[in-house]
Amino acid sequence: MKISALTVTAVLAATPLAAQSLRDCDTFEANARNIYGPYAETIREYANGAIRVIALDVGEPASASFHVMVTYPHPEDPWPQCSLVSSEGNVGFGWLNMAETEASYDPAIGLSVTIPIETVSGVASWDQLLTITVNQATGVVTPVLSGNAPTPAPAGSK
Template identity: 35%
Template sequence: MLTRLAALITCIALPTLAPAQQVMECDWQASARNLPEPWEAYTRTFSNGAVRLAMLDTIEPAAGWAYLLILSPPHNELGDRQCRVVGLNGMGFAGMTFDALQADYDPAQGLIFTLPVSLPGGGDQFVDTALRIVLNQATGQIDAWLLN
C-alpha cells in the first residue's frame, strides 16, 4: 500500500518538478541596465529589423540571471513592438550562450530560434540544454520550450 502511495505522489509531483520556461510581458528584467556590454555582441535583429533578440543579465539570482528579450510585431496603436522576456520558473536561466543563437524560418510556423541555455541542476551543478522559440509575427504568439 505504501509503495502505491509513494508511486502516486511521485507521478503527481513529476510535472511540477520539470523546468517551466515562460514567455512573460516585459518587466524589470528588460531594463537597459541588464544588457551586457558590448551591446552589439548580445543583440541580433531578424526580419529586416522588425524582430530583435537580446540577452539580459540581471546578475541575481546567481542560478537564474539570464533572460532572453524579444521585441517583435505586432505593433500596438502607438507603433511600438510587443516586448517579451523568456525565463525559467519565474527566474532566468543559469546561463545562456547568445553567440550560438540559431535562426530559421518556416512559413507555416514563423521564425524559429534555438539557443543553448543552462539550467540549475542542484547545488553547484548545471544542466546544458537548448531553448526553442517559435515566433509568429502576424499574431504575436511566442511559444518556448526546452529541448531534450
C-alpha cells in the same frame, strides 16, 4: 545518513525540467541596464530588424540570472510588442550562449531562434536548447525548452 552523488543525480534526473515562462516586459528584468556586451552577440536582429532577441543578466541569483527579451511586431498594433522569457516565474537561466544562436524561418510557424542555455536546479546544471518562435502573422511568441536533465552515472564510474 549519507547521500551519494549518484543518488542526487538520479533524483534530479527523475525530476521534471523547470518550465520556461513567458511574461510581459513590464518587469525589472527587462530593464535596459540588464543588457550586456558584447552587443553584437547579445542583441540579435531578424526580419530586417523587426524582431530582436536580447540577452539580459540581472546579476542575482548568480546561478540563474539570465533572461531573454524578445521585441516583435504585432499585426494589430503599430507599436512593437515585448515578451520576456525566463526559466520559471522570475527565475532566469544559468547561462545563455548567444554566440551560438541559430535561426530558421518557416512561413507556416514563423521565425525560430535557438539559444544554447544552461539550466541550474539545486546543485546540478545541464545544457539545454531554448527555442523561441515568433509568428509575425499572429503576434504570438512561443518558448520551448529541449534537452534532458543529467542521467545517473553507472555504478562504480567516476
